[in-house]
Amino acid sequence: MIYIKDLKNHVGETVTLKGWLFNKRSSGKVKFLILRDGTGYLQCVVFKGNVTPEVFELADHMGQETSFEITGKIKEEPRAIGGYEMDAVDLQVIGKSENYPITPKEHGVEFLIDHRHLWVRSRKQYAVLKIRHRIVKAIRDFFDERDFTLFDGPIITPNASEGTSTLFETPYFDLGKAYLTQSSQLYAEAGAMAFGKVYTFGPTFRAEKSKTRRHLTEFWMVEPEMAFYDLDDDMDLAEEFLEYIVQTVLEDRKEELKILERDTTKLESVVRPFPRISYDDAVKILHENGRDFEWGDDFGAPDEATISNQFDRPVMVHRYPAEVKAFYMKRDPENPKLALAVDVLAPEGYGEIIGGSQREDDYDTLVDRIKEHDLPLDFFQWYLDLRRYGSVPHSGFGLGLERTVAWICGIEHLREAIPFPRLIYRNTP
RNA sequence: UCCGCGUUAGCUCAAUGGUAGAGCAUUCGGCUGUUAACCGAAGGGUUGUAGGUUCAAGUCCUACACGCGGAGCCA
Numbered sequence A: 001m002i003y004i005k006d007l008k009n010h011v012g013e014t015v016t017l018k019g020w021l022f023n024k025r026s027s028g029k030v031k032f033l034i035l036r037d038g039t040g041y042l043q044c045v046v047f048k049g050n051v052t053p054e055v056f057e058l059a060d061h062m063g064q065e066t067s068f069e070i071t072g073k074i075k076e077e078p079r080a081i082g083g084y085e086m087d088a089v090d091l092q093v094i095g096k097s098e099n100y101p102i103t104p105k106e107h108g109v110e111f112l113i114d115h116r117h118l119w120v121r122s123r124k125q126y127a128v129l130k131i132r133h134r135i136v137k138a139i140r141d142f143f144d145e146r147d148f149t150l151f152d153g154p155i156i157t158p159n160a161s162e163g164t165s166t167l168f169e170t171p172y173f174d175l176g177k178a179y180l181t182q183s184s185q186l187y188a189e190a191g192a193m194a195f196g197k198v199y200t201f202g203p204t205f206r207a208e209k210s211k212t213r214r215h216l217t218e219f220w221m222v223e224p225e226m227a228f229y230d231l232d233d234d235m236d237l238a239e240e241f242l243e244y245i246v247q248t249v250l251e252d253r254k255e256e257l258k259i260l261e262r263d264t265t266k267l268e269s270v271v272r273p274f275p276r277i278s279y280d281d282a283v284k285i286l287h288e289n290g291r292d293f294e295w296g297d298d299f300g301a302p303d304e305a306t307i308s309n310q311f312d313r314p315v316m317v318h319r320y321p322a323e324v325k326a327f328y329m330k331r332d333p334e335n336p337k338l339a340l341a342v343d344v345l346a347p348e349g350y351g352e353i354i355g356g357s358q359r360e361d362d363y364d365t366l367v368d369r370i371k372e373h374d375l376p377l378d379f380f381q382w383y384l385d386l387r388r389y390g391s392v393p394h395s396g397f398g399l400g401l402e403r404t405v406a407w408i409c410g411i412e413h414l415r416e417a418i419p420f421p422r423l424i425y426r427n428t429p
Numbered sequence B: 001u002c003c004g005c006g007u008u009a010g011c012u013c014a015a016u017g018g019u020a021g022a023g024c025a026u027u028c029g030g031c032u033g034u035u036a037a038c039c040g041a042a043g044g045g046u047u048g049u050a051g052g053u054u055c056a057a058g059u060c061c062u063a064c065a066c067g068c069g070g071a072g073c074c075a
Helices: A004-009 A053-060 A107-116 A123-145 A185-195 A231-252 A256-257 A280-289 A301-308 A363-372 A379-388 A401-409
Strands: A014-027 A031-038 A042-047 A067-076 A084-095 A167-169 A177-180 A197-205 A218-227 A276-278 A315-321 A337-346 A350-359 A394-400
Touching: A004 A042, A004 A084, A014 A042, A014 A084, A031 A053, A031 A067, A031 A185, A042 A053, A042 A067, A042 A123, A053 A084, A067 A123, A067 A350, A084 A231, A084 A276, A107 A177, A123 A218, A123 A231, A123 A337, A123 A401, A185 A197, A185 A218, A185 A379, A185 A394, A231 A256, A231 A315, A231 A337, A231 A350, A231 A401, A276 A280, A280 A301, A280 A337, A301 A315, A301 A337, A301 A350, A350 A401, A363 A379, A394 A401
Parallel strands: A042 A084, A276 A315
Antiparallel strands: A014 A031, A014 A067, A031 A042, A067 A084, A167 A177, A197 A218, A218 A394, A315 A337, A337 A350, A350 A394
């Protein structure tokens, strides 16, 4: 099987390619069929004199997205998309396509999501999902090369790590209710005590009634967890990690970034060191920019945008008021009102892409925190075991895959960053 | 849950309260180098639903449904 991406090795040869009709133009006795095969696009030229009358007639009646097999000689052609072109001598339809809904003109969001199963064939969606795949591979490579062990958490969980209000619920045989995971972090902590450095990578589920371009009910998250790392070590890793992902995509997915018309200078500046500012500094920035903000609150989306707009690369905001953060985060020994937490805010208003912290490693303190948050102590006995048997300082963070994809691709909405988005009012197709 | 905007041809959108149109798609015709090709023609509508005001409603009013954007919450 020969694919379009490999045509540079077949110049001058007569080859047979298989794919779908992306677009078609004609001019009297010459027809241009744009073939799409999942690896690229190729303009196939059908001259009336080069093919049988039947084939020429057939070329005229193929609808958009018809699947077909075409044979012809490959030549270099700077005028054509991709730089190569085929002079066709034969053509065969594999599966016909009539009245394909997604035409080469503009469409609205609702229509496109209704046809998501077809929309992924479009050039821009194709580019986004190719980049998503490269990001996933970069994530795995990064941790694998640094001696992290993949240690996935369960999807079905018995309890909430931070309360049950935002969880999807499902009946579970005689045990009553179970929930879909909203984070594998607690399980990753168990892994870190076994393997030293681990990461989990999988889908997570949030039943939050968020109806914005930055939210999905099902999204993918990668969560590294490291024994003997403090908050500074955690931030060092997060910054190296983001630089690696962005620079890898810049290097490896130039073609796709071009299709997306991404301003790559905004990505080229994503190199270490990233600015690190405390929550207090961030509040100062908000006040200097005329925002009404009270110390102790968590940042809203417009606040995050104001902060991240001060910098040309991701900014790490650390040491948040403990009250707005999760129970498992360790307090700052120098100021017990603060949690040793860090959020990484992406540039260009893409918001929080990483949330992390140093974890509470003291048994008694953790028990107090669980009680303060009115969480059921019974459920956390296994988690407390990690503090009973050889507890160590440890840290980790979670990176939202779709937000990272959206940021790197420069797309408006998270729904385009995953093949089949799940939103509060949509679970089809 | 709250706030704002929207719903007209298969799609994207027009239409002072007065005969519902255009581009794309489709079908037919023309063109030997097109790049979202172009040119000509044809078909295609219970204007989201239910009421109301008016001589007259796509347009004004009310309710509902659905969609989009945002807030809160979060990755």
